[in-house]
Amino acid sequence: MKRRLKYAILIGLFIFLGILAWKVPSTTEQSKLQVEALKASSQAVPAIAQIGKPAPDFELQALSGEDVRLSDYKGKTVVLNFWTTWCSYCKKEIPELINLHHLYEKDDIVVLAVNLSSEEENLEQVALFAKEFEIPFTIPLDKEGVVGETYQIVMIPTTFIIGPDGSIQNKIMGPVKLDQLEQHLKKQ
Numbered sequence: 006m007k008r009r010l011k012y013a014i015l016i017g018l019f020i021f022l023g024i025l026a027w028k029v030p031s032t033t034e035q036s037k038l039q040v041e042a043l044k045a046s047s048q049a050v051p052a053i054a055q056i057g058k059p060a061p062d063f064e065l066q067a068l069s070g071e072d073v074r075l076s077d078y079k080g081k082t083v084v085l086n087f088w089t090t091w092c093s094y095c096k097k098e099i100p101e102l103i104n105l106h107h108l109y110e111k112d113d114i115v116v117l118a119v120n121l122s123s124e125e126e127n128l129e130q131v132a133l134f135a136k137e138f139e140i141p142f143t144i145p146l147d148k149e150g151v152v153g154e155t156y157q158i159v160m161i162p163t164t165f166i167i168g169p170d171g172s173i174q175n176k177i178m179g180p181v182k183l184d185q186l187e188q189h190l191k192k193q
Contacts, residue, residue: 054156065145081113083167098180116142123150
C-alpha cells in the first residue's frame, strides 16, 4: 500500500513537472518578453520637472471649463503654482499671487495656479475658494494627480518659475511672497 502511494505521488509529481515545463516559456521567449516589457515601461515614463530643463507640458481643464496647455504660454514667463484649498500656507500665499498677477499681467508674466484636485474632497470647494479670494488667474485642475507627480510635488504650496523659452528657472517649495517672486523674476 505504501509503495502504491509512493508511485502515485511520483507519477503525479512527473505529470506536474511536465505541465509546468510545458507552460513555462523558454529562455529566449522570456528574454523577448522582458525586452518588450522594458520598452513599454520606458515609453510610459513621463518627463520629470527639473531646473534648467524644459518644463513638462500638460493639458488640464481649468475651473472655468476651458482646456489649458502649458505650451500655449511659451514666450511668456509662467509662475506655476501647485496648491489645495485645505493648505493653510496656500491660503496665505494666494493674495501674494493675486498681487503678482495684477502688477505684471501686462509684462507677459502669467500665473497658473494648478489645484491638486486629486487631493481635494470635491471641486465645489475649489470653486468656493476661488470665488472667496476673487482669484483672477487661471486655475487648472489636476484631477488625476498626473501633473503633480510629473512636477514631483511633495510639499504644498510649490511654485515653479518657467522662463519664456519654456525651461524651468527655479523651484520654490513652501509659501512665496511677492518680493521673493519679484527677485526670482529679475534673475531671468
